[in-house]
Amino acid sequence: MIRRLLALTVKDLRVVARNHFLTAVLVLAVVYALAVNYLVPGDPSGRPVAVVWDTTALGLMGRLYLAAEPDRSLVVDSEAAYREALEEGNRIGIKVLGELVPERIEVTYQGYESARMRRVIEATLHVQALGLSGANVPVFETRTLRGPGAGEPPPFNLTLVPVLILTEAAMVGLLLAAALLFSEKEEQTLAAYRVTPGGLLEYMTAKGLVMGLMALAFTVLFTVLTVGATAAWLPLLTVVFLAAVVVTVIALALAVFYRNLSQFMLTAVVLNFTLALPVVSYFQPSFSPAVLRLLPSYPLLFALREAYFPAAGPAVVTSALGQLGLTLLVVLPAAVVVFRRQFARGDA
Amino acid sequence: MMIEVRDLSFTYGGSRTRAVDGVTFEVKEGEIFGFLGPNGAGKSTTQKILTGLLPLQSGEVRIAGRDIRRPGRELFNLIGVSFENPNVYLKLSGLENLQFFASLYDGPTADPMTLLRRVGLGDVAHRRAGAYSRGMRQRLVFARSLINRPKIWFLDEPTSGLDPTMTRLVKDIIREERSAGTTVFLTTHNMHIADELSDRVAFLNEGRIGALDTPRNLKLRFGEKLVVVEVRRDGRLEREVLSPTRAEDRRHLEELLTSGGLETIHSQEATLEEVFIKVTGRGLSG
Numbered sequence: 001m002i003r004r005l006l007a008l009t010v011k012d013l014r015v016v017a018r019n020h021f022l023t024a025v026l027v028l029a030v031v032y033a034l035a036v037n038y039l040v041p042g043d044p045s046g047r048p049v050a051v052v053w054d055t056t057a058l059g060l061m062g063r064l065y066l067a068a069e070p071d072r073s074l075v076v077d078s079e080a081a082y083r084e085a086l087e088e089g090n091r092i093g094i095k096v097l098g099e100l101v102p103e104r105i106e107v108t109y110q111g112y113e114s115a116r117m118r119r120v121i122e123a124t125l126h127v128q129a130l131g132l133s134g135a136n137v138p139v140f141e142t143r144t145l146r147g148p149g150a151g152e153p154p155p156f157n158l159t160l161v162p163v164l165i166l167t168e169a170a171m172v173g174l175l176l177a178a179a180l181l182f183s184e185k186e187e188q189t190l191a192a193y194r195v196t197p198g199g200l201l202e203y204m205t206a207k208g209l210v211m212g213l214m215a216l217a218f219t220v221l222f223t224v225l226t227v228g229a230t231a232a233w234l235p236l237l238t239v240v241f242l243a244a245v246v247v248t249v250i251a252l253a254l255a256v257f258y259r260n261l262s263q264f265m266l267t268a269v270v271l272n273f274t275l276a277l278p279v280v281s282y283f284q285p286s287f288s289p290a291v292l293r294l295l296p297s298y299p300l301l302f303a304l305r306e307a308y309f310p311a312a313g314p315a316v317v318t319s320a321l322g323q324l325g326l327t328l329l330v331v332l333p334a335a336v337v338v339f340r341r342q343f344a345r346g347d348a
Numbered sequence: 349m350m351i352e353v354r355d356l357s358f359t360y361g362g363s364r365t366r367a368v369d370g371v372t373f374e375v376k377e378g379e380i381f382g383f384l385g386p387n388g389a390g391k392s393t394t395q396k397i398l399t400g401l402l403p404l405q406s407g408e409v410r411i412a413g414r415d416i417r418r419p420g421r422e423l424f425n426l427i428g429v430s431f432e433n434p435n436v437y438l439k440l441s442g443l444e445n446l447q448f449f450a451s452l453y454d455g456p457t458a459d460p461m462t463l464l465r466r467v468g469l470g471d472v473a474h475r476r477a478g479a480y481s482r483g484m485r486q487r488l489v490f491a492r493s494l495i496n497r498p499k500i501w502f503l504d505e506p507t508s509g510l511d512p513t514m515t516r517l518v519k520d521i522i523r524e525e526r527s528a529g530t531t532v533f534l535t536t537h538n539m540h541i542a543d544e545l546s547d548r549v550a551f552l553n554e555g556r557i558g559a560l561d562t563p564r565n566l567k568l569r570f571g572e573k574l575v576v577v578e579v580r581r582d583g584r585l586e587r588e589v590l591s592p593t594r595a596e597d598r599r600h601l602e603e604l605l606t607s608g609g610l611e612t613i614h615s616q617e618a619t620l621e622e623v624f625i626k627v628t629g630r631g632l633s634g
Contacts, residue, residue, distance in 0.1 A: 188435035
């Protein structure tokens, strides 16, 4: 069995390489990395740059802004510079009036800032002004119950990395595995295989292994280009590999009912969309209904996040591996049965 | 017996008529058994059942003594199947195709390169099969079916798409394999191939076997004995076909023999196709 599995895997690897599937996956990794690094902002909140004109003798407010957020603050020293700086979009003006400490603050908005953002800005200024005027401002201490517990949360663009790994692993398994199956249906090589001692279990396992290796290639390149070498590689690669195998087997079991990729596309889109649903919970953790948690992509997504940005502990990864393993134990024999039934109808 | 088929019937889903209807035959070890019939007669369906590609719905099939309902890996190690369609991995070279299939069998296999040379593909062994002509792919499929040195060899239209030289090569290989003890189940609608190669043939029509015997016996039983003569008349050569069994034709032949105008005289036996038409009421090309 091992010899046959190896032969099938090598054959499928050759076919995917010569069909340029591997090249396409690696190019996709680079394109995704460019998008994450250069198109998606690290902070998507749209927080404006503060243009501070502190007219007080000490200019403490200006210094405070420069010290706290140097890349989002601009301190000016004249009315003309203040007006000119506000001409550019996404900037708010903070004009501080007073002798030594702030006595009056005029805030100038562009007009499209949300009411929530205005309240946050004004509250922050209020606290800062109180502190500068010598009033007693309480010390803030924060505690986080559910991750990220340690350090700064990752920049927004990097939080997309697990999501893109998930969608890519699903896509590779879904579309490329189906494309392989359809090419074998078209070439009728599946019939040639079926009159050999080779079995369906080996056939599907080999496809899963190849798609798993493709997903690994994507993951390694994409991770190095975005997060760098800091990921927890073993859990990351194990989870990605197993997920790609599971999705591949599911995709094959569905694709066998169709004649070509065009006919299969609608099913693939629906399945891809379904598998991507846990992304909602990923960005909005308070929303995690049971129906989403049942999807194999749910634990996968959070395990990926844990591999990149450790917070909740290794149990997340272990649990995901367990769920994916159980899913595979169910879907692999089921897929073999589905294949056999379909072949019994004369569809080889 | 290497192949035993009893009362085999098969109906495709959604069809009311049986593609194969009560077929019974046996194939002895080392025999070339021709399964002859027009397209749609049920030949390929029968072969698919015998090779496990379609399930057995009704009847009984034993291949090398094994029930086809429970074939197991052992059976697939014994058989070789050459398909009518050139179903090869187009992205793999000819050699890679054969190496891959060789690795699927449990027992000893033939050397892929030797096989490729045997079917005239040695020079293009490293070229991708996608760049092969249809005839070359057909020869690759034919070679692939020999990779496990099969005891029972299923051939579906093995000369389809081949030029006369390659057809002869393929026929020679089939004879060599038979001489080596391989049992051959030859499915074809080409009566010349069946006539030349088969020890026995079965005529299949609309899912049923119309006749089953050696080609010679079938021709003797169903064919009409004829004599073809060429006669010179007024400087022109004329061809006539006469039946020695008819009194009128016999008299005419005696006249020709005594008149001196007779230039050639040949006996003509019925072809398998003529016998097929007589037995089934339809031609092989339909």
